[in-house]
Amino acid sequence: MIVADHVTFQYADSSDPALKDISLKIGDRDFIGITGTSGAGKSTLAMALNGVIPHEFKGDFYGSVKIDGMDTVEHQVEDFCRKVGEVFQDIDSQMVASVVEDEILFGLENFGVSHEEIGARLEKALDDLGIAELRTREISSLSGGQKQKVAIAAILALEPQILVLDEPTGELDPESSREIFGLLRKLNEEKGITIVIVEQKIKLLCEYVKRLVVLDKGSLVFDDVPGEVITHIDMFKTLGINVPPVAELSHLLRLDGLWNGGITLTVTEAEKMVREVLHDPV
Ligand SMILES: Nc1ncnc2c1ncn2[C@@H]1O[C@H](COP(=O)(O)OP(=O)(O)O)[C@@H](O)[C@H]1O
Ligand SMILES: [Mg+2]
Structure with a gap:
């Protein structure tokens, strides 16, 4: 469970807060979408949910984020990163290996998973994402959708309780985007993994997520089931979000x-x- 309580964050070199007084509860087995126009603060919020902010970005941080009761300011990112796995917006910069299985093994070895366990975790992660046949492929030869699945598999192998994904379908065609949403639903329903997805594709969000959060200029403007949030159609138009x-x-x-x-x-x-x-x- 993650509880953000009155979080305000301003990047050191910025004149305006990127997050303004955000309070948000993410419960176990939730499937939450975070949307808003470019610059609304979605990525900043995603990074605040696992302690990357304020630890890896300088700035003023007010309020608190607690992950299972642990305050992110008082603990290090390493204390959370296995609990809250994050797939960042720019997956190419997140990938470290050139072959699929090495990408997944890298995380497992880095986090000190025992040798006996590593093989099973690797196979399970590949199976869960339906990419067993990609195991020995060069990452550079994969399609965008396949790459995204590898990035998710690498994080999933660390067995996080919560998966935070920042615009995972940003560069994917409609069919692959839907496939990613379907996979996330499966992970949520069948494995009980809490999913937090930052996304601009409002149509997919409305179909798949259980709760939709809308940010505008750093403030939280809606937090409700999609069917309720979407009734504020005029507000969406004012915010510049396509319904x-x-x-x-x-x-x-x-x-x-x-x-x-x-x-x-x-x-x-x-x-x-x-x-x-x-x-x-x-
Ligand atoms: N590293 C950074 N340093 C300074 N300002 C930043 C940085 N990253 C983002 N910002 C600013 O914070 C605001 C929110 O950005 P971001 O969280 O990336 O929004 P979104 O993901 O919704 O597009 C924007 O005004 C952006 O310019
Ligand atoms: Mg962003």
């Missing part, structure tokens, strides 16, 4: 008095709505 077309459609039909149900988040829900509006049952 999914299916949500917008239900919003417009509501404004016209043609629909009095909720905001639809998926094409299936929207189809049902349109049939009702047109009195055209399946």
